[in-house]
Amino acid sequence: MGRWEPDARERLVVAAVDLFTEQGYDATTVVQIAERAGVTKSTFFRHFPDKRELLVAGQETLSRLLAEGIAEAPAEASPLEAVAAGLVRASTAMGPMSREVAPRLKAAVAASAELQERDALKSVSLAAAMTTALVARGVPDPTAALASELGVLAFKRGYAEWSEGDRPPEDDFATYLLKALDELRAASASLG
């Protein structure tokens, strides 16, 4: 099996995460990111308006995919089944690059208050996207909000499981997400 070949966009993300880890988010410039990725500055700007958007872009894609998956779930699907469909759809955006970069991204976030805030906002945005999509399906308000939080929690927990340790590279991210969601559904029975 051939090794995964990142394109310019992916190389830019990997280079940015590495530089954020090494020298911090604030100290890292667009020029440095482009240089490390082996592309020109104008190639950077063809993909991202600035270094901030480089991180936000992934979040918007995930939000859109989660919402689409929820919207297209069968009409008879329960709120959590719709969330599961959203997670499966979102998993298609997370390829080998996401997995490869995960440990360094985690280290970069751990070291930067600014990236922690951005990461937290990402969770809130994903939850909001799912809640809107669930409400549009007719799921009543408190249930929609709760199902979305389970979705975010499943995403975080599944992502952590998927991206840590030495698992075979063909491991499917969707499997991890659905397992995490299932564990949370089971846990909801023991809340009291």
Added chain:
Amino acid sequence: MGRWEPDARERLVVAAVDLFTEQGYDATTVVQIAERAGVTKSTFFRHFPDKRELLVAGQETLSRLLAEGIAEAPAEASPLEAVAAGLVRASTAMGPMSREVAPRLKAAVAASAELQERDALKSVSLAAAMTTALVARGVPDPTAALASELGVLAFKRGYAEWSEGDRPPEDDFATYLLKALDELRAASASLG
């Protein structure tokens, strides 16, 4: 009934939130906040190391109270009952000032990407504080994470209900929190 009389610390928070709303978080200086609050710059620094901490201080208090309430809940309390105890404890930190400032805080957050990120990080921090306290009680991991998310959601929803509209000022915040948590518990039965 006498009108609520804010002390210097509360006046600083109200002044800061107003200035953030009027001119943005970045453009607001410590000198301006102190001036608006009618105190000296050194009074500001007696209460807060900088304007960032002015917002973070409340979050640390809430996290501590949530954790204490959970830790001190009866041994036989279910995870959600322990969360309820945490919410009741946390509600003691939210007095008339919190309620009075809420609409302006909401406007300031809506207008500032930086404050949205800070607000999102606050939710994550509160959830983490509750999860740690629940795990220390012996609540297993996925249940603890889930119960904490319900707690954060109840806090947000109860806070929104409590701080919006024209309710009598003696309305107890704890009542709103417990009602919100109860609605979420009921909703968890219809997740599917």
